[in-house]
Amino acid sequence: MDKSPFNNLTGIPVFFLQFGKSPKFINKILQQAQYTNGKENVYFLTDTDTHLYKEFNCIDISKYAGACEEFGKVYQHYSVNLHFYEKACIDRWFIINALVKEFKIPWFFYADCDLLILEDLTPVHHKLTEQNYAGGMMFYSNIENDITSAHSSFWSAELLNEFCLFTYNIYADATKFEALLADSQTTTPQGGIHISDMTLIEVFRKQTSLAILSLLSLQSQDICFDMNINMPDNGLGYNFIMNGFLKIKKLRKRKDGVFGIVAGKGEMKFYTLHFQGYFSKFLIPLYMSASSLNIFKRVYVIQKYLRQR
Incomplete structure (x- = not known):
């Protein structure tokens, strides 16, 4: 068996994921994350040009593509974005879930590739576990907006697996999917329905029994x-x-x-x-x-x- 790439963790692992060619600034993003969170805790997950990132902990995720196959059979495209782009945004969670299961990773922090991490995230992770949260995301609700984003998010293995099951089931069940379409508040200017992974995460966040902290609440x-x-x-x-x-x-x-x-x-x-x-x-x-x-x-x-x- 190959040596686990997670044997040397000293804090919560930080995952950046990119399908296809990476943006030019990704090295700067990874360097900064390594500086604040330790090289041993920062991982770049990609399926392209992995040889270019030998100075980082780079994991080839192409071998986890099979984790998306069953979801691909039930996926229906309702988005202003291209089919490939929107489905890839959802597929990433199934791929990370497969990785987390293989290496028995209890928690991780997910970061979009344009997120600059300025501080050590492990103390925040400790806050979440001490208060029995299953994860933390960017969300808030007010009279004008109801916004959820996972561009900066803490996930327990339990939370991620439940989200992947929720996502598959909502597409596989015609009644549930029709309800999602009917209840979607994210519409195009032309009145069409736009469903993205952020739509799914928002609906999931509101329905799950697992406790999720709004990271924005930490501003206090x-x-x-x-x-x-x-x-x-x-x-x-x-x-x-x-x-x-x-x-x-x-x-x-x-x-x-x-x-x-x-x-x-x-x-x-x-x-x-x-x-x-x-x-x-x-x-x-x-x-x-x-x-x-x-x-x-x-x-x-x-x-x-x-x-x-």
């Missing part, structure tokens, strides 16, 4: 998981001052971390920054920890950006 403890760097509203009543020039949250970078400024409240430390959107990804190197990006490279990136303005 000055622990901030960023919903979207381009948005001032981070949910639950906290509004951040924006940088008028860069069109992102106004950020202060110091030796002890990266801080946003909450209107009427003061500074709050970010544990993650979510660089959603094409332009914001060029800014990723600016907010990496000094030890994970050479300071001269940082100055070069800033100067190059300013020259292009």
Whole structure:
């Protein structure tokens, strides 16, 4: 039997997953995650060009493609996105579930590939387990919005397996799927129904008996998981001052971390920054920890950006 790639864990494993060719900035994302959470705890899951990521813990997930076969037989496409893209977004959870089962991983943190992890996540994981949560996600509800996202999320093996069973069953059962279509609040401007993995996660979160913490609620403890760097509203009543020039949250970078400024409240430390959107990804190197990006490279990136303005 091959040696387990998880034998040297010292904290919660952090998973980044990418199908196909990886974005150019992925190395920076992985370097930063390794700096704050330890190289032994950070994993890049991909099915393409694995030889390019020998400096990281890279796992070839192509061998887990079979985990999606049964779901593929019942999947129906209702999305504004391409069939391949939308189904791949759902398939990733079945693939991770197969990996988690094979290596008996009790918990992991999932991060989208445009998520910069600025702090050690293991203490937050401990908070979840001590309070008997089965996971933690980005979600909030108010009069205007009902939003759930897993771009930054903690999962127990139990929670992930239950979600995969829920997803398969809702597509396999015609009555349940028709109810999902009827109840979907995510519609296109033309009135068509758009169902994504985030739709499924939101419905699952509301129906499961397992306890899931809103990571946004940790803002009351000055622990901030960023919903979207381009948005001032981070949910639950906290509004951040924006940088008028860069069109992102106004950020202060110091030796002890990266801080946003909450209107009427003061500074709050970010544990993650979510660089959603094409332009914001060029800014990723600016907010990496000094030890994970050479300071001269940082100055070069800033100067190059300013020259292009």
